[in-house]
Amino acid sequence: MQLFYSKDIALGGICTLDAEESRHAVRVLRLRAGDTLNVTDGQGHLYRCRVLQADDRACAVEPEEALRTPQSPLPALHLAVAPTKNPSRMEWLVEKAVEVGVGEVTLLECDHSERTFLKTERLERIALSAMKQSLHLILPEIHPAVLLRDWLSSFRFANPTQKFIAHCEAGQPRTPLGTALQAGADAVVLIGPEGDFSAEEIALAQEQGFQPVSLGPSRLRTETAALYVCCAFNLVNDRSL
């Protein structure tokens, strides 16, 4: 199955796919007027649509049938991660996290961050492509970098949310993620930069109810730690057959 995306798709109207989606439909897949294709709005809807005008820059489609509507919300993971020095490692992370399943990604600016800025546009394009590849119908949000200290003191998480901080500070008690993580509830997990969170950041997170977790005996790179968390979250919540 090929999956197309338009945030504006809905029953009862004609929708024009954006340039990239139009090119893919008309130039790559050679769809013609009258052909059908599946389009999601990235919010859980999936529509079988008919091509009205096979324009390779502005392909007009008409939804004919809702194939899927949003389910009662599944537990979602909010990954809050400090960008790596090498931006390609973050791009890789976003691709893989979306494939495996993630609800939101927030970029964190930490005391030991070597990189505090990363364009979200490129990450959003990668997220969209990975959503289509993996046939997800929900497009995860990518939030621009925010100072961890500000975020911790201002952000309000939905309840019940499990809150974890995965730090590497030796000598501090941490629970293995596999033991701490419970199925059936949202979770937000903080992943630090190459130089780890500062002691002050760890203390602040704990004051805000974040439980320290360990991700096993290996020393994981930032992006590997983040993906490990995504895999763990989806593993404990997987009830598929």
Place this chain on the structure above:
Amino acid sequence: MQLFYSKDIALGGICTLDAEESRHAVRVLRLRAGDTLNVTDGQGHLYRCRVLQADDRACAVEPEEALRTPQSPLPALHLAVAPTKNPSRMEWLVEKAVEVGVGEVTLLECDHSERTFLKTERLERIALSAMKQSLHLILPEIHPAVLLRDWLSSFRFANPTQKFIAHCEAGQPRTPLGTALQAGADAVVLIGPEGDFSAEEIALAQEQGFQPVSLGPSRLRTETAALYVCCAFNLVNDRSL
């Protein structure tokens, strides 16, 4: 901690690091005669060594103390995976799998493989680098591509070994990996190529005792599926604090 590797390192002798390790020690870290460094043999030993001769092509070191010796073997994962068409995706997989933890990787040649050959030398170098990065003391083996059908009929797995095949064939019963995977025992998991295993391969694997598992509701790329399995295996076996 910086970790060096030499397969020949042992107490009671002088060892010469290979060209790449020597360059790293002498040119990059600027170690000099008399300095100490930690060297593993990739078999679970770790030695504190003293530099005898700071040659940037053949650095001579003398082990002074065994810091770690092999533990009673932990459960190990044997990942058997069909190479992806794009070799960089396999290189990425090996890096991440070694970081997270994997015992052996076997490349599989399957009925639907688009790529049946991949140089193991480059993957071995990546595995070595990832082992050092993540401070593992065991260097995973990378086995060259083998025909899945031959491998299934000839390979003898140690007991007790959990054997799984992660295929995407619709309509066949599969157990979620998180339910099927038990802690405390070795596991071998088969991951197919972009075009999945053939029905014949799935049947053959089942005859050989491989249990079909699913990796969640997403359609995962080959390398993502393989890393998901590594994360799952390490998560259920993680008893670290």
